[in-house]
Amino acid sequence: MDDDELLVIRCKLGEREACAELVRAWHPVVERYVARMLGRGDDDAVQEVWIGVFTGLPRLRDTGRFRAWLYTIARRAVVNRLRGVYREARVELLGSSGGSGGPGGSGGSGWSGGSGGSGGSGERPIDPVADLVLDREAVAAGLADLPPLEREVIVLFHLEDLALETCAQVCGVPVGTVKSRLNRARGLLRAALERKGYPA
Numbered sequence: 001m002d003d004d005e006l007l008v009i010r011c012k013l014g015e016r017e018a019c020a021e022l023v024r025a026w027h028p029v030v031e032r033y034v035a036r037m038l039g040r041g042d043d044d045a046v047q048e049v050w051i052g053v054f055t056g057l058p059r060l061r062d063t064g065r066f067r068a069w070l071y072t073i074a075r076r077a078v079v080n081r082l083r084g085v086y087r088e089a090r091v092e093l094l095g096s097s098g099g100s101g102g103p104g105g106s107g108g109s110g111w112s113g114g115s116g117g118s119g120g121s122g123e124r125p126i127d128p129v130a131d132l133v134l135d136r137e138a139v140a141a142g143l144a145d146l147p148p149l150e151r152e153v154i155v156l157f158h159l160e161d162l163a164l165e166t167c168a169q170v171c172g173v174p175v176g177t178v179k180s181r182l183n184r185a186r187g188l189l190r191a192a193l194e195r196k197g198y199p200a
Helices: 003-012 016-038 043-059 063-097 136-143 148-159 164-171 175-195
Strands: none
Touching (some): 003 016, 003 063, 016 043, 016 063, 016 148, 043 063, 063 148, 063 164, 136 175, 148 164, 148 175, 164 175
């Protein structure tokens, strides 16, 4: 049992100091994720996350999954802010490609899941684009140019360092769908960075 899990258990037992410590430990993470996804800070979205956390914490059975659970709640808050954008992204991806998910996709770019495989070991996907060195400053510069679905997997996988399985849990899709979105996102990101003058 790690320190975070112990802290979560203490929170579930009603220890106020543990709750305050949990917020101190994870608030910067929540703020960073929200800012990366929205392209700006959003105190209301961050507050919505913490309301969701402390409302749902008594029902969290697997305390070892707190990190993925927290990102899932944060994702929901972001979706609430970008609901229209996400809906448009899904319609565009499904409509323009006939369900193929676009270049490098496999039909899993919509929020409802997709036909991606369910396998995966949590390792980085191996493909020609995976060798691209994703400098974090450069990635941040290109994030705003990505559609929401692609931005999400780049943020979770490359910037928040979540494993593939955890990304899949947060997004509510199979691991194969996450891989497909990553492949498409990397291509779009590389093109965006080239337009901004970063080396390919």
